[in-house]
Amino acid sequence: MEANKANDLIVQEPLYKKVEISKMTHSEAIEILFYKGYVDCFCPYCEKPSVFSGKLTIEQEQRKINLQISLSGSPGGNRTRKLFEKPEIYQLEFFCSRNENHILNVVYKVENETIVKIGQSPSSFELQRGEFKKYKTILGNSYNDLYNAIMFYSSRSGVAAFAHLRRIIENYFIAKAYKECKELPDWNDIKYKEAKFVKKLDFLKVKLPETLTQNPRLYSIISKGIHELEEEECLLYFEALKECIFLSLDDTIEENRRGKSKKKIKSELSRIDNKINKK
Ligand SMILES: [Zn+2]
Secondary structure, eight states, X not given: OHHHHHHHHHHTOXXXXXXXXXXXXXXXXXXXXXXXXXXXXXXXXXXXXXXXXXXXXXXXXXXXHHHHXXXXXXXXXXXXXXXXXXXXXXXXXXXXXXXXTSEEEEEEEEETTEXXXXXXXXXXXXXXXXXXXXXXXXXXXXXXHHXXXXXXXXXXXXXXXXXXXXXXXXXXXXXXXXXXXXXSTTOOHHHHHHSOHHHHHHHHGXXXXXXXXXXXXXXXXXXXXXXXXXXXXXXXXXXXHHHHHHHHHHHHHHHHXXXXXXXXXXXXXXXXXXXXXXX
């Protein structure tokens, strides 16, 4: 659990997002600041998914021990608070398991009882690039929106990031659902075309991915006009909406794969039948 938190902070979280130390245990805070476990992500140098592992210098190990000793001396007391109050910088280094010249650097600043990631190279956007590259073929033109959404999120531009995800909903999911709904016998196209965005979503509900329609909170945010969206709200819901989109796209990839396999089985069997019949 702790390891995942440290990993996610590096791979997924944007710069300058504050992580409250009071909301975690001391050992969790130390695990993040002196993390030397694995970082599971895309290596932009190898251009492949990889695993990076961290190494601490002797000085860092010593600093970690000193901090642990100071913390154990005053659990939750004033002194503990002071330890994480004054500004301090923590630097981490991780090495690609394929090539140790592929280095991932992360810089944290601790102050006022918060941990803030203030620097990273390669960026979290670069580390996630491999994860969403697989959607390029099925998303078509909407792939650029996904690319931009993740890029904006990694620089903490909430509304811009969210707006691009919403464009994927409009131009990919809604367009696809509309195409399917139009074929339904009781479909009223005039009514649909006159409807506002929220109502349109309702019309298409049966053909939209369940992950989108069955989460009322997400559904209501997607329905909001761009001018109604707020920066913090967008940042808060970005990951959830992105995961919903990924989940639906994964389903489509899986369906396509199964479709292809079935076709292959069918053609293989008919080839055998032909062979037998010829005998
Ligand atoms: Zn690499």
